[in-house]
Amino acid sequence: MPDIDLVTLTSLTFAINAIVAGYMLLLARLNIAQPAFYHWAASCIIFIFASLLAVSRMYQVTPVISVWLAHSLLALPPILIATGLLRFFRGTETPLPIKKLGIIFAAYATLLFFTYKLSYSAPILTATAIALGCCWCIALLNLNTTQRVVSKLLQGVLLLHALAMVAEITLYIDNWQLPLTRHSELYLEFILISHLLLTTIASMMLPLLLFVHREQHLMLQANRDELTHLPNRRHFLRESSTFMARATDSSPVIIMMLDLDNFKSINDTFGHAVGDAALKQVADALNIELRATDLIGRMGGEEFAIVMTETTEAAARKVAERLRQKVELQARVIEGNQINLTISIGAICSYKNNSSDFQALLKLADDALFEAKRRGRNQIIFDYSTNDAQVVG
Known part of the structure; x- marks a missing residue:
């Protein structure tokens, strides 16, 4: 993460994500009967925590924490959004691929540990993980056959996020072992702003899936005979x-x-x-x-x-x-x-x-x-x- 002054934007992003996380936890506690909210709330909380660790690099916090741990955790929010989508669409009956995800994350964190000191290795690996996570979420949203409008909008946001990560990867690869020019820093600042905004927008849109689902469910109950499931x-x-x-x-x-x-x-x-x-x-x-x-x-x-x-x-x-x-x-x-x-x-x-x-x-x-x-x-x-x-x- 470049040493650029984005305090206001970053603080606002953290505040919004904290509010969204609290809102999701509140919905989960109010017997909404939707475990996906716990996953999505955790993604917001981890995003805030990991971003704060990354910012701590400007205050000379040890790189193991401010780089390796921060970048390791930054890969988790898209995964938690994806597991939340699995819970939302398939319920609790379908087991989550916890073991596979654990192995993948452990391999990613290990690779990052041994390479984070090499030039721009840490942001490249993190951006790759986030882009792949966004692609997984986009694929999972295709499972949604009812809330199509919300799903398409969310897919659009996630696609833009993935493209922003690809742009970041390209920028760092083009400048491998070289200091970033002023032009590159401005470009990277734009990517960072996009990353923060798109993450926030995605987190705010996730509850809409439930609200639209419940509205459609209520409409179905109002229009269908409970016994025969035919129109009333x-x-x-x-x-x-x-x-x-x-x-x-x-x-x-x-x-x-x-x-x-x-x-x-x-x-x-x-x-x-x-x-x-x-x-x-x-x-x-x-x-x-x-x-x-x-x-x-x-x-x-x-x-x-x-x-x-x-x-x-x-x-x-x-x-x-x-x-x-x-x-x-x-x-x-x-x-x-x-x-x-x-x-x-x-x-x-x-x-x-x-x-x-x-x-x-x-x-x-x-x-x-x-x-x-x-x-x-x-x-x-x-x-x-x-x-x-x-x-x-």
Whole structure:
């Protein structure tokens, strides 16, 4: 580290990293249930401590501490960020590669111990370790399939940090065994400022991963039925307008209402656990038989709703019949109980020129379902809607 006066910037960087570390420790203590914060807090604390040791060289502190120990510790923050990302994405079930990392760090510290007195060996080795650590973090962030915006921004910061370290390595190699010129010192000062700022920015962005994750988790809980993991009634009705807009004169929207037959009797006879298992089995059948582009929702109790687009009435009839047969054949025994589960389906077909709104069409599908129940259950009633919202049985 060059002997340049960056006291204000360095002090501010240390203060911000200390605040971020304290904030992360506070979050970890508040039962956030995210061990990654301990790793990230440790990375901030070690960065501050190692930087202070490096600065102590200006006060004639022994090189073993101000150079070797300082540069050894400066390689740890990117590693701790990476292990924190592993904990964040994979949880505590996946063991960390502690042994491998320990061997690598021991080899790095040993190499540094025997070479730190050689010209610019210490900053070159440290910059190399930091750049490699940043690259590992960038690769780990690709595991994130949900918080994509935050991950991409963090990857950008880490990439800039790695490039800054490569620039530092290049500068020292070009001036190996030579004193730095004034121009080189200014260039190195810029790299140092970049290093401090990018480290601080990265540490401040890490908590955003959790906040976005928790926000998405809360949104999922608000929109999903807890038992079947299908969209709940509110989310289903909200998304239905998007699906209705896809209807054309030649490609209708199919709306189905599906109900488990004699579900109250199943609950009363076999218990609610068996009833819940029956609901989950029907939900699984819906996920298997329907397309990813179809909208499925649990409307409450034993009732489900389906919206299909970009299909035909004939194809929808076949899907409904496959569903009915699948449940009848595969849900005879649930949780070891002979319940002979069946379903009834009511459906409506709506074209683009239909003037009815979705709620009216859903009511028509529900009426068709009621008719299927009235006729003896375990069957499908498929009506269609015309311009005047007429129903033909």
